[in-house]
Amino acid sequence: MRRARRRGLAHEAADRIRDAIFEGLVQPGAALREVELATSLEVSRGSVREGLAILEREGLVRSEWHRGARVIDMSPADVDEVYTVRAALERLATGTAADRATPERLAELSVLTDALERALASGTDAPTLLSLDMAFHDRVYEIAGNDRLTQAWYGVRSQVYLFQLTRIRLGHAQYRSVVVEEHRQMVRMLERGDTRALTEAAEEHVDSARRALVRMLAAPRQEPRVERPGDAPA
Amino acid sequence: MRRARRRGLAHEAADRIRDAIFEGLVQPGAALREVELATSLEVSRGSVREGLAILEREGLVRSEWHRGARVIDMSPADVDEVYTVRAALERLATGTAADRATPERLAELSVLTDALERALASGTDAPTLLSLDMAFHDRVYEIAGNDRLTQAWYGVRSQVYLFQLTRIRLGHAQYRSVVVEEHRQMVRMLERGDTRALTEAAEEHVDSARRALVRMLAAPRQEPRVERPGDAPA
DNA sequence: CTACGTTCAAATGTTGACATCCGGACAATC
DNA sequence: GATTGTCCGGATGTCAACATTTGAACGTAG
Numbered sequence: 072m073r074r075a076r077r078r079g080l081a082h083e084a085a086d087r088i089r090d091a092i093f094e095g096l097v098q099p100g101a102a103l104r105e106v107e108l109a110t111s112l113e114v115s116r117g118s119v120r121e122g123l124a125i126l127e128r129e130g131l132v133r134s135e136w137h138r139g140a141r142v143i144d145m146s147p148a149d150v151d152e153v154y155t156v157r158a159a160l161e162r163l164a165t166g167t168a169a170d171r172a173t174p175e176r177l178a179e180l181s182v183l184t185d186a187l188e189r190a191l192a193s194g195t196d197a198p199t200l201l202s203l204d205m206a207f208h209d210r211v212y213e214i215a216g217n218d219r220l221t222q223a224w225y226g227v228r229s230q231v232y233l234f235q236l237t238r239i240r241l242g243h244a245q246y247r248s249v250v251v252e253e254h255r256q257m258v259r260m261l262e263r264g265d266t267r268a269l270t271e272a273a274e275e276h277v278d279s280a281r282r283a284l285v286r287m288l289a290a291p292r293q294e295p296r297v298e299r300p301g302d303a304p305a
Numbered sequence: 306m307r308r309a310r311r312r313g314l315a316h317e318a319a320d321r322i323r324d325a326i327f328e329g330l331v332q333p334g335a336a337l338r339e340v341e342l343a344t345s346l347e348v349s350r351g352s353v354r355e356g357l358a359i360l361e362r363e364g365l366v367r368s369e370w371h372r373g374a375r376v377i378d379m380s381p382a383d384v385d386e387v388y389t390v391r392a393a394l395e396r397l398a399t400g401t402a403a404d405r406a407t408p409e410r411l412a413e414l415s416v417l418t419d420a421l422e423r424a425l426a427s428g429t430d431a432p433t434l435l436s437l438d439m440a441f442h443d444r445v446y447e448i449a450g451n452d453r454l455t456q457a458w459y460g461v462r463s464q465v466y467l468f469q470l471t472r473i474r475l476g477h478a479q480y481r482s483v484v485v486e487e488h489r490q491m492v493r494m495l496e497r498g499d500t501r502a503l504t505e506a507a508e509e510h511v512d513s514a515r516r517a518l519v520r521m522l523a524a525p526r527q528e529p530r531v532e533r534p535g536d537a538p539a
Numbered sequence: 540c541t542a543c544g545t546t547c548a549a550a551t552g553t554t555g556a557c558a559t560c561c562g563g564a565c566a567a568t569c
Numbered sequence: 570g571a572t573t574g575t576c577c578g579g580a581t582g583t584c585a586a587c588a589t590t591t592g593a594a595c596g597t598a599g
Contacts, residue, residue, distance in 0.1 A: 115584045152453045159397040219386045349554045
């Protein structure tokens with residue numbers, strides 16, 4: 072059994088706000104006002120404040136002295152940063168996981184991949200799809216068993232989630248055509264214990280995602296765009 | 306000029322507590338009680354609380370629900386984790402920095418290395434020595450210019466500081482004999498733009514430090530040890 | 540018309556009081 | 570005698586009031 076643990080209102084608040092960001096309920100660049108959130112979540116400002124600090128740790132939110140917190144905006148440069156760091160982390164994670172792999176653990180990864188494949192086949196919505204995708208990677212970090220590495224992963228994880236979400240929405244077909252196969256390949260390599268090829272593949276896997284997303288963002292949008300306060304006037 | 310920015314009491318509190326940990330004023334594993342700190346720092350508990358959250362982000366402190374915060378303990382396994390992650394980050398940082406290197410920036414690195422060399426020659430104390438060492442690495446991350454990477458670095462930086470401090474104190478001679486030369490070599494490689502060799506070297510540089518420290522910690526202590534509440538009874 | 544100083548509402552930063560929880564000591568039970 | 574239940578001191582979690590800062594609107598001088 073995995074130990075149950077209580078987390079307090081701050082974590083609860085962070086979860087709610089994070090979900091709101093993921094659902095697009097608050098737009099990138101939007102201000103997150105403490106009193107506003109406190110009343111709508113029915114908790115005190117202190118808890119909201121602490122929750123926002125958690126989200127800042129995840130890189131989902133930026134805050135400045137006496138100027139409050141804002142949802143991050145995602146320029147192509149930001150995407151570049153996040154995926155570059157992620158590639159480095161993933162490289163280490165898979166390499167370490169390979170050393171600690173056991174049949175049981177690898178089986179769990181296969182199960183997660185199967186689930187993702189089924190979800191893709193049955194046309195599940197993007198958030199659920201992505202949760203399964205992320206669960207796979209989370210498990211790899213868990214297998215690696217390096218707490219500091221996991222912590223670093225959590226420093227970009229939410230941002231990756233946000234970016235992947237737009238990636239799926241912008242180019243669903245391309246995403247679904249590669250993800251499952253890449254996960255399967257990773258499991259195979261973990262089974263074989265070919266650390267060298269594995270780390271290279273993991274790095275390349277993330278890096279190709281980076282390139283794809285940057286390309287999409289740089290290209291003129293296909294769909295009507297939502298106006299944002301930060302945008303340059305036409 | 307670098308922009309000046311105010312930070313509030315929480316950051317101030319975090320700085321004080323961090324320094325106290327570095328100075329050994331509070332021992333590894335010791336509890337950090339909020340009221341106690343609040344009175345001694347003459348700020349409210351709220352600010353202390355926020356400060357502790359900052360230190361938790363840096364990995365210097367661990368806290369649990371309704372059980373407060375404690376200074377991290379450093380087992381050989383912890384050292385392993387921190388340096389492994391650091392190696393991955395440093396690898397990426399130097400590689401990225403190589404792409405963005407300019408004569409001015411490289412000159413700054415040389416200046417920092419010179420300062421470290423002088424400090425070593427004049428027998429400066431460990432904390433000052435280490436600050437110069439760290440300043441060099443900080444500058445590399447700054448040159449790399451990847452905010453997410455820098456943030457990840459700050460997630461282990463304080464722990465590295467703590468570990469390096471004990472490393473210097475345990476084996477001063479070994480440390481001083483290699484650091485300056487390694488820094489110089491890094492600058493040379495940055496100048497040459499040999500990214501391949503550079504990333505390898507950076508990774509190896511950190512990894513050798515890891516091995517050295519783990520070896521020291523595993524070996525029976527040379528100097529009388531301070532008793533700690535967490536220790537197993539003799 | 541630009542640059543500077545002033546004013547003011549709205550937001551965050553800070554604080555101390557109240558509520559909740561943890562863990563050890565002790566007693567009761569099987 | 571080991572387990573379970575109850576209490577209580579001490580700590581953290583939560584809250585709402587007070588202090589401070591910001592930046593934008595406004596007015597004014599050059």
